Amino acid sequence: MVSCKTGGLFYLAVQLMQLNSEVTVNFSNFINLLGIIFQIRDDYMNLQSGTMTKTKGFSEDLTEGKFGYPIIHSIHAAPNDSQLIQILKLKTKDEVIKQYAVRYIESTGSFVYCREKLDMYLEEANETFRGLEMLLGPSKGIRAILDFLRTR
Numbered sequence: 001m002v003s004c005k006t007g008g009l010f011y012l013a014v015q016l017m018q019l020n021s022e023v024t025v026n027f028s029n030f031i032n033l034l035g036i037i038f039q040i041r042d043d044y045m046n047l048q049s050g051t052m053t054k055t056k057g058f059s060e061d062l063t064e065g066k067f068g069y070p071i072i073h074s075i076h077a078a079p080n081d082s083q084l085i086q087i088l089k090l091k092t093k094d095e096v097i098k099q100y101a102v103r104y105i106e107s108t109g110s111f112v113y114c115r116e117k118l119d120m121y122l123e124e125a126n127e128t129f130r131g132l133e134m135l136l137g138p139s140k141g142i143r144a145i146l147d148f149l150r151t152r
Contacts, residue, residue: 007035025135033125037118037149043068044114047102059098065091069117070110077108122150 010031018024046061047070061068065088067075075084087101105111126146133139 007032030128037121040069062098062101063093070114073113074105074108074110
């Protein structure tokens with residue numbers, strides 16, 4: 001599911017660009033990886049980033065009752081504990097409850113898990129991109145995006 005959300009938009013953009021191009025290289029694997037990275041990173045940042053708090057609000061995914069990547073991991077990490085599911089059902093704006101939920105997600109190791117998965121997918125994306133660069137030449141723009149995604 002993660003790969004279909006953001007990755008679908010990336011795939012559409014590449015397909016549209018290739019309509020008027022002689023380049024027939026298959027970008028599917030790279031695009032899929034970028035989609036996964038962007039989605040996991042967005043879900044993670046929504047719960048962890050001060051910058052995201054300023055633009056979207058504190059842990060907006062909790063207020064909206066969204067099952068983002070770290071939340072799903074946290075629920076699976078403690079399947080007999082329904083606290084987080086109950087908080088999501090509330091769709092609360094209460095900062096204290098949301099702070100509790102973020103601490104709970106942290107306690108289940110879900111943020112560490114997300115960072116590890118991001119690192120893994122970023123390494124795979126870099127490897128895939130190196131192969132594309134061998135076929136098409138270097139791209140400072142894509143390289144800069146990959147470097148940016150690596151920063152926390």
